[in-house]
Amino acid sequence: MSIPQAWLHTPKVETQSELLQKRRVNNIPDISFDLDGDGAVGAHDLVLATKFDLDKDGKLNAQERENALKAINQGFTNQFVWGCESSGLNRSFRLVQKRGKVIVDEDFSKIRETYPPLPVDDRQLTRSELESKRKDEAKAEAKRNELRLKTITKMIVPIESFLSKDNYINQPPYSSIHEKKEIERRNARKRIGLSQDPIDIKNQEVAYNYNDKPENISFSEMMSTRRADLVKKLNTSADFSHVTFYEKVEKEKQYIGAEGRHMRDIIGERRQVDVGHFERTFGNETLGIHGRELPKYEENSHEILKHDPFATRSSGQVYDNPFASYTKEHHKIEPKSEEITMKPTQIAHDQYETSPKNKINSKFTTFHSNFMPHSARSQEIYEERMKMINKNGIEKKQFRFLSVTDITPPITQRLLQKNYSPGSKFKNVTSTGFTFK
Structure with missing residues (x-):
C-alpha cells in the first residue's frame, strides 16, 4: 500500500x-x-x-x-453614524429619518432644509440698494465655491515656486519621514503613560527594593482609587444633557396628533352621500305602474260620466238589486283579456252583463265567499221573508242603485266586472286614493 x-x-x-x-x-x-x-x-x-x-x-x-x-x-x-451599539445609561438618542434627513439627538431642525423658503418681501426702495445686495450675494457664493474647490481638489503649485528657497523653513520640526514617524510614536507612548523609548526587560532581574511612598498602601485603597478614576472618566465622557427613558416617554406623550373625528359628523357625511346617491339614481324615475303615474280622479271624472251607464242615469230612476238572488253556486267565469293584471284603482269602463247565461258551478274558496251577497243559509232566510211579504200584501221596496249623487266606488266596479258580489254592504267598500265630490 x-x-x-x-x-x-x-x-x-x-x-x-x-x-x-x-x-x-x-x-x-x-x-x-x-x-x-x-x-x-x-x-x-x-x-x-x-x-x-x-x-x-x-x-x-x-x-x-x-x-x-x-x-x-x-x-x-x-x-458614518457612531454610537448606535451603545446601551445603558449613557446610550445615545434614537435615530429617526424624516424627509431624507437623519435625525440625531432629537435635532429636528434639519428638516427645515427640505422645505422651500417662505416668500419674504425683499423689495428694495432704490436701485442702488438692489445692486449692492446682488454684489454681496455673488461674493458669498464665490467664497462658498472657493472653499468647496479647495476641499475637493488640490491646488497646483508650479515646480519653480516649490523648489524656491523662499518657501523653505529655517527650523523644520523634522527632516525626514522616519524622524516624523519617530516623533509621532513617542507622542503616542507619552499620551498613554509609557516611557518615550521601550525598555527591554528580557535579561533584567526582578528588583526587590523598598518603595517608601507607594501610590496605593493597600488593595482596598487601590480598588477605591480605580473606582474614583472610573467615575471621573465616566463623568468626563457622559452627556449630562441626555434624556432618560422615562423622560423620552413623557416627551412622546406631549406630541399633539391629529384630532379625531366625531361619530355624528361621520354619520352625517354618510347620510349626505346616501341621499345624493338616491337622488341621482331614483330621482328622475316616474312613480306609478310600469313607468306611468297613477290616474287622478279629477282628470278622469268626465270620462266616467260619458261611458258609465249607471252614472248617466237620472236621479228619479230606481233599480232592483241585481244581486238579490245571486248565490254562491252560480258564478259567471269569463276569460282574462288583459295581459297585465289591473289594480283596483285602474278603472275599466265596460258594461257589466247580468244575464244568467253560461253560469257554472262555483270554483271559489271560502275566502271568496265572504264577498258574496248571501250564503246558502241566508238565501233560505231571504226566500222565507219574501213569502211572508207577499202573503201580507206589502209591496216590495225598490232598491236605489247608483244614482248621480251616489256613485259606485271604483273598487266595487272592479269587483263587478270580475263577477264578484261584495254583498249588501258594498257601499262601504272604498278605493284607496279616490274620493267622490
Whole structure:
C-alpha cells in the first residue's frame, strides 16, 4: 500500500492548541490600523482602516495609511453614524429619518432644509440698494465655491515656486519621514503613560527594593482609587444633557396628533352621500305602474260620466238589486283579456252583463265567499221573508242603485266586472286614493 505524497509533508499546524493560538492572533488587529495615534486600535480605527486596506492583508502600508489619514482630514468620518451599539445609561438618542434627513439627538431642525423658503418681501426702495445686495450675494457664493474647490481638489503649485528657497523653513520640526514617524510614536507612548523609548526587560532581574511612598498602601485603597478614576472618566465622557427613558416617554406623550373625528359628523357625511346617491339614481324615475303615474280622479271624472251607464242615469230612476238572488253556486267565469293584471284603482269602463247565461258551478274558496251577497243559509232566510211579504200584501221596496249623487266606488266596479258580489254592504267598500265630490 502506497502513501500519497500529499500526506508526507509536514503540516503547517500540528496541534489544536497551536491552531487556536493562530486564530487568536489573527483576530487581533495590526498596530498599523491605529489611525488616531493613541497606541491602541479602537472600534473607530478598525472600521476606518478596513475601508483603506485594499490588498486585504490585515495591515496598512505607507500608501494606504496616507490615503486613510488624508480622507479623515477631508471629513470621511462624517459619512458614518457612531454610537448606535451603545446601551445603558449613557446610550445615545434614537435615530429617526424624516424627509431624507437623519435625525440625531432629537435635532429636528434639519428638516427645515427640505422645505422651500417662505416668500419674504425683499423689495428694495432704490436701485442702488438692489445692486449692492446682488454684489454681496455673488461674493458669498464665490467664497462658498472657493472653499468647496479647495476641499475637493488640490491646488497646483508650479515646480519653480516649490523648489524656491523662499518657501523653505529655517527650523523644520523634522527632516525626514522616519524622524516624523519617530516623533509621532513617542507622542503616542507619552499620551498613554509609557516611557518615550521601550525598555527591554528580557535579561533584567526582578528588583526587590523598598518603595517608601507607594501610590496605593493597600488593595482596598487601590480598588477605591480605580473606582474614583472610573467615575471621573465616566463623568468626563457622559452627556449630562441626555434624556432618560422615562423622560423620552413623557416627551412622546406631549406630541399633539391629529384630532379625531366625531361619530355624528361621520354619520352625517354618510347620510349626505346616501341621499345624493338616491337622488341621482331614483330621482328622475316616474312613480306609478310600469313607468306611468297613477290616474287622478279629477282628470278622469268626465270620462266616467260619458261611458258609465249607471252614472248617466237620472236621479228619479230606481233599480232592483241585481244581486238579490245571486248565490254562491252560480258564478259567471269569463276569460282574462288583459295581459297585465289591473289594480283596483285602474278603472275599466265596460258594461257589466247580468244575464244568467253560461253560469257554472262555483270554483271559489271560502275566502271568496265572504264577498258574496248571501250564503246558502241566508238565501233560505231571504226566500222565507219574501213569502211572508207577499202573503201580507206589502209591496216590495225598490232598491236605489247608483244614482248621480251616489256613485259606485271604483273598487266595487272592479269587483263587478270580475263577477264578484261584495254583498249588501258594498257601499262601504272604498278605493284607496279616490274620493267622490
